[in-house]
Amino acid sequence: MEQAATKVTILVAAHKPYSMPDDSIYRPILVGAAQHANVPNEHWLKDETGRNISQKNAHYNELTALYWAKYNLKDQEVIGLAHYRRFLGRKMSHQYTALLTQSDIEQGLAQTDVLLPKARNYWIETQAKHYLNAHAKRPLEVLSAVITKHYPRYQAAFEQVQASKKAHLFNMSIMRQADFQAYTDFMFGVLELVDDQLDYAQLTGEDQRALGFLGERLMDVWLIANEKRYLEYPLVTLEKTNWLNKGWHFLRRHFSNSQNKKTHF
Template sequence: MKIIVAAHKPYEMPDDPIYQPVYVGSALKTDRPAGYIGDDTGKNMSEMNPYYNELTAMYWAKYNLQDEDIIGLAHYRRYLGSKASHELKDVLTESQIREGLAAHDVLLPKCRNYYIENQRDHYLNAHLNEPYFVLEQVIREDYPEFEPAFQALEKSTKIHLYNMSIMPQALFQDYTDFVFGVLAKVQAKIPYDRYEGQDARVFGFLSERLMDVWIETRQHSYREYPLVTTERTNWLDKGTQFLKRKFLKSDQTKTHF
């Protein structure tokens, strides 16, 4: 079992060997923190990290951790936990993960509910629109079996975010085949290398729309867990920015991250 922890800087990590820090974008950097594995070893897409974010760690795991029975992805400041907290001592242990997977196919973070905005509108209000329209086209034309679940997600106010999950190796391979297959087709159709700021992180944002689509299409069962977040969230600011994006349509608003 390995839960890879995507990190772009040195950071406190869980004191448990199942959690493996992966230094994302290593191909673009000159150093690497002690104890971290670079996402530029073996088969990799490390140089695409500015556009794919934590997905370069997931891609690395897909091809370089195939001997592990269970694979997961966490962020340096977000983990699945036994309870919602800001303490690393509350991240899931190996026994808790095995217990969860004994009864369910996939372990996920608790879903986010936006209540007054569906997922299609939320994305279009927060990000460049062109990539999303291309994503819709790719799903419709190249992955038609996933289109009903994608359309259902678009209308839903709920979503599982962060590209975080824990699942058996076979499911991880199927999931990542879908994610990277879709994103490769989108990448070929948009000028992603001309995007700036948060917009450049386009494939990391788009991919968040794919987890629930894959889960629903494949009819996998899942169990949700609260988040352990090592950095406290300013919910007042997040809520204010959410409302600004929805009602003011201002270019000066922040993304939901």
Template sequence: MKILIATHKPYQIPEISGYQPIMVGSALRDEVPAGYLRDDQGENISSLNPFFNELTALYWAKYNLRDEDIVGLAHYRRYFGTKSSHNLADILSQEQIYDALEKVDVLLPKQRNYYIESQENHYLNAHKNEPYFMMQDVIKESFPEYLSAFQQMGQSKKAHLFNMAIMKQADFQSYTDFMFGVLNQVAQRIPYESYEGQDRRVFGFLSERLMDTWLYTNHKTFQDFPLVTTEKTNWLDKGSQFLKRKFFKNTNKKVHF
């Protein structure tokens, strides 16, 4: 088992069997802390980290962790937990992960519910619109078997976000085949290198809409887990930013607190 903890800076990393920190965008950094994996060794897209975010860790894992039975991704400030808390002692243990994967195919963070708008509308209010519609075109043209689930995801008010998941190797390869297959074609059709601000993280945001698309198309079973977070959320700021994105389209947009 290897649960990668994606980080872009030195950070307090929990010492739990099966978990391993990885410095994303290692190719762009002067130094990587001792004990951290690098995402720029072997087959990799480390230099594209400004556009792909934590997905550079997933890409590295796809080609460099093929001997692991179970592969997963957490963030330096977000983990799968037994309950929602800020206590690292509540992070899922290796044994709990093994037990859960005996019952379901994929372990996921608790779904985010936006209540007053669909996933498609939420994305379009928060991000550049062209990449989303281009992704829809790519799925329609090259992955038509996924189109129905993609449209279902778009109309849902709920989604599994953060690109976090834990699954067995065969499912991991299936998921990343689909996800990177779609994103690579989108990358050929949009001028992502000219994007500025948070829009430069385009592929990390797009990919969040592909997890549920893959899950439902392939009829995968899953279990949701609450998040253990190392930093507290400013819910007042988060709520006000959500309303600004929805009702004031031309304001500066802030997502993923």
């Protein structure tokens, strides 16, 4: 008897019309749909249906798609998140042809627990320093206090991540449903407590999106504390990165006390 195919859904978070992969495992989802009058395409999913936090997209970024998946994709065996411009691939590329296929994903998860983008290494500064060079201090302080008080089992892992010069960013991952539920239980449990304590009127610019940025830091905390195995994959980026410009802003944040810093990185 032929074995049934694994049910795999990789959500592709987008906030505007954009070309999408043809592979059916990649499902575009409009994030912040509660604030958008029209969906770009009738076949797109929307993060405002079922149980959701779509109205909080301005603070959670693409994590509103993960929250939607947590409660509305329980029939799927494997859940993942990509961005409309950024995917996991077999090689670095700017083409959809390099994206991970269902077969690639099944082979990866046969060897490990989580599939992730290659870690970014900042070399000259820790993750804590890197965050504070680019963002307001208050959200990270609240995050640290929440973990210490409410999630003490994760405190050592959080401190390890803060002191590390590497991080798995973008809130991107692919994992089995059971791990996905455990990971999102932790992440949204933490972020909801942080959300309750933040005064967004005191945050400007990109820092309005603090919960999305903090969520990026929680992936490695969860992996370490739960001793999860992972494999790293290159990024397929649909738009080319100006690495000279990115490097300039990174060094400027590191060495300058200027308040006029480019936060999004």
